[in-house]
Amino acid sequence: MTIQNEPNTLPVGYLLHWYEIVSVIGRGGFGITYLARDKNLDMLVAIKEYLPEDSFKGSDSLKS
Numbered sequence: 001m002t003i004q005n006e007p008n009t010l011p012v013g014y015l016l017h018w019y020e021i022v023s024v025i026g027r028g029g030f031g032i033t034y035l036a037r038d039k040n041l042d043m044l045v046a047i048k049e050y051l052p053e054d055s056f057k058g059s060d061s062l063k064s
């Protein structure tokens with residue numbers, strides 16, 4: 001299952017250090033999982049972005 005153009009996700013092609021985002025493969029209560037390519041090893045990997053639903057970002061800190 002591939003989810004595209006979801007709000008609040010990293011865009012396809014975004015470089016996170018040496019990982020290039022290929023797609024969003026899941027979203028749940030604890031965050032977003034991306035399919036990415038490790039440009040050093042030329043391998044596909046999964047990256048989990050941890051974002052609990054009951055937390056939010058305030059003006060200068062993370063609240064829960």
